[in-house]
Amino acid sequence: MIVRIAQYPLKKRLLLGIASIAVVLVAQQALTMIAQGRLPFLLIGAALPFVTVLFGTFSGALLLVTGIGFGALWMEPVGSLDVWRSNDQIVLLAYTVVGALLVVAGQQLAKVAQRAGRAETATHDAADRLLQVERDARHRFDVALNSAGVPFFIVTPVLRDGHIAELRWDYLNEAAARLFNPAAGVVVGSSTLYVRPAGWDADLLLSRLAPLAERDGRDAFDVQVQGEDGEQWFHVVAASLQGSVVAWCGDVTPRVRAEQALSEADRRKDEFLATLAHELRNPLAPIRQVAEILEQPGVTDERRQWCVTVLRRQSAAMALLLDDLLDVSRITRGALTLRxxxxxxxxxxxxxxxxxxxxxxxxxxxxxxxxxxxxxxxxxxxxxxxxxxxxxxxxxxxxxxxxxxxxxxxxxxxxxxxxxxxxxxxxxxxxxxxxxxxxxxxxxxxxxxxxxxxxxxxxxxxxxxxxxxxxxxxxxxxxxxxxxxxxxxxxxRAVAAPMPARDAPAVALAKRCILVVDDNIDAADALTAVLELEGHEVRTVYSGEEAIDVLDHYSPEVILLDLGLPGISGIDVARRIRATPATKDVTLIAITGWGQPQDRERTAEAGFDFHFTKPVDVVQLNEAIESAGAAA
Known part of the structure; x- marks a missing residue:
């Protein structure tokens, strides 16, 4: 306590000293009133060194002066500072000399206490600094290992009967912790026999790491595990560390799979070359034999024609093989373009x-x-x-x-x-x-x-x-x-492109049930007349609303639909037709004045099968109608 109080600020020590003096004086007053003697004031002297040590020289000196005055007041004549009797004067003088010596001694003890306090504080500060350095080092260690992203762990052996019976997890970085099943709970402090990364073999860990705990050394080995995404491979590098074992492990699954893929590709390459030789020999054999036949004298025209047929067939087979190889090469180089x-x-x-x-x-x-x-x-x-x-x-x-x-x-x-x-x-x-x-x-x-x-x-x-x-x-x-x-x-999916115009075929067209929808009455009636001359059964309406109504009781095979209808447009009518089970398979042909690529995209999205611009070529229209009911 002396050392601790010695470290208090001066103001705080002075206040505590004055309080202590007051306590001593009150105690002295009570003792003097009881004893009615002149010596009880010497209690003050006994407190001098403690007050000086605890609260400083000023407090000790103040107590000494107070004690002298207090003693003089209680000596004859009581209540006066005068001291008449020689014995009292000697006692008072002795108290003064001894008290002064006690104050000086207390002052020296206070210095010693202050030095001890400073030493103690320095020791505590040093310990705190060392602890902080250790914490900072551990933090840097954790940050460095966690930022590496590579699993790292430390295991310590557990001995039974002088032999390593198991290993205990002592440290894991974040990457290593992620290897464990979340259900494993607390890993650090657990045995590798019971808690280990998902799919890892406990016997393998013990057999490969235990020797490193008994002697200095280093080891590297691969671990194959069955993970959620199939087989995985880890490469483990371990080393001794003062009776424990430190280890890094990296997921080398991509490397192993790449090596396996290369090996498999090499095997397939060999198979391919063997197969290629086989496939080329197959047509070469009859080609060579045919060449020998053609060299023979007296070959008949029939036999010669047979030889030509064989040559063509076998050379076509070889050309097909080469074409496939060339196509693969073009695709690999990105040189093949679609037409x-x-x-x-x-x-x-x-x-x-x-x-x-x-x-x-x-x-x-x-x-x-x-x-x-x-x-x-x-x-x-x-x-x-x-x-x-x-x-x-x-x-x-x-x-x-x-x-x-x-x-x-x-x-x-x-x-x-x-x-x-x-x-x-x-x-x-x-x-x-x-x-x-x-x-x-x-x-x-x-x-x-x-x-x-x-x-x-x-x-x-x-x-x-x-x-x-x-x-x-x-x-x-x-x-x-x-x-x-x-x-x-x-x-x-697209609508059919217009076909080149050509003469109408001489054969008769199959009769179809057709619905013509066009708000231009003359155009609709004219188209209806043409279709009826071809032998088709035709119904004609002049708006989208009429078309939807008539489909409730009429089932056409083909619908010729204008796009620019008032009210419900031809696009909307087409969508309703495709959404209705009874008409979803009908052949829809757009008859419109709009012929830009974006117009064809709109009709394709709406479900039209053909897109013709006005005026419609009758031959092309007949071919489109003829396709209705045919297999796509």
Missing amino acids: KEVVALREVIDEAVEIARPILEGKAHELVIESPIRPLHVEADRLRLAQVLGNLLTNAAKYTPPGGRIVLAVTADDAEIVLSVEDNGIGIEPDKLSAIFSMFSQINPDHHREGGLGIGLALSKSLIELHGGRLTASSAGKDLGSCFSIHLPAEC
């Missing part, structure tokens, strides 16, 4: 079927084409779209046993247009579905005899993606068939 035009899907389907017809007929497959009632047109590269669809039909025929069934279906809605090829062939195992669109991948390695370089599906996928669509595959499993689907966005 888009408005094309009828019916025409694309016909071309694709022609591509696959030889193998379809050769294996006696049944081909079923399912398409919507309405004609369907898309803006696409006709050649490339037919190439992709033909490739899907060819694959379906290849991998379906003879006499199989292949269904080509076309569906369309507000979101997309889908062309799917479904077969009942050998199917695809689930674990191979994700790889079939990769370059040089074979649908089934056991069917190399079917031919192909393993680039057809990869090429098809890229071509469809260039159209803004996607190519998907599904299968219920081995020997359960498969289905490949081309998904084109709804934005690809």
Whole structure:
């Protein structure tokens, strides 16, 4: 307490000293009144050193002077400062000398107490500074390790019978903590046997890290775990640290997967080269044999014609292989461009079927084409779209046993247009579905005899993606068939472009039920007359409202609709027709004076199948009407 009070400010110590003097005087007064003697005032002297040490020299001197005066007042004559008797004078003098010495001694003790107090304060300050330095260092340590973003941890061994039985987590940075399942709760202080990163093996951690806790050293190893997103790999670098083990670990999954992909690509490259050699030898063999036949004397014209046919067929097969390779190269370099035009899907389907017809007929497959009632047109590269669809039909025929069934279906809605090829062939195992669109991948390695370089599906996928669509595959499993689907966005849908004018065909047109809607009475009646001369059944109305009303009791196959109608416009009428189940499949033909690209976009969005500008070419109109009811 002396050291602590010695550190008080001077003003505070002085106030405490005066208070202490008052307490001493009151005590002395009470004692003197009881004892009625002259010596009790010496109690003041006993308090002198304590007051001086605690509250300073001034307080001690004040108490000494007060004590002298107090003693004089109580000596004979009482109540006067005069001291007559010699004994009293000696006592008073002795008190004065001893009190002065006590004040001086107290002053020295106060200095010692102040020095001790300063030393104690310095010690506390140093301890606080060291503690703050330690906290700052730990904070910098945490910030540095957390900012690195790499998992870091420290484990300490737990000994049983002199051997390391388990490891205890002593430190984790934020990146390391994220490796643990949240349900693990508090990690620090837990055993690695019970709490560890999700999917990590406790025995592996113990076997690889425990030796480093027993001796100085360093180790690096890989850990394979089964995470939520599949297999993951971590590379761990660990080192000894005064009986503990520090370790960094990094997620090297991308690197491992890249290495696996490179290895897989290298394997596929070798397979591709072997397959390429096989595919080139197939046509080369008959070409060489035909050359030898042609060299023989006496070759008949029939045999020579057969040789020419074989040469053409086999050279075409080689050209097809080379074309696929060139297309892949162009796509890889970004050099392949699409030549888009408005094309009828019916025409694309016909071309694709022609591509696959030889193998379809050769294996006696049944081909079923399912398409919507309405004609369907898309803006696409006709050649490339037919190439992709033909490739899907060819694959379906290849991998379906003879006499199989292949269904080509076309569906369309507000979101997309889908062309799917479904077969009942050998199917695809689930674990191979994700790889079939990769370059040089074979649908089934056991069917190399079917031919192909393993680039057809990869090429098809890229071509469809260039159209803004996607190519998907599904299968219920081995020997359960498969289905490949081309998904084109709804934005690809378009109205038919005007066809070049030509002479009217001599054959009679099929009779159709037609509704003509035009607010120009003369134009509507004239068009009706032309259509009736062609043998069609025609109803005529002159406004959008009439058209909607008449459709309640009349079911036309074709509607010729003017856009610029008063009241309800032709665009709105078309939308209502498409929204009504009874009329949603009717063929809609726009007859309008608006012919800009943006006008065609509006009619396509509204659901029109054809867009003709006035005056309408009758031959083109007849072909559009004839397409009603035909497969799209």
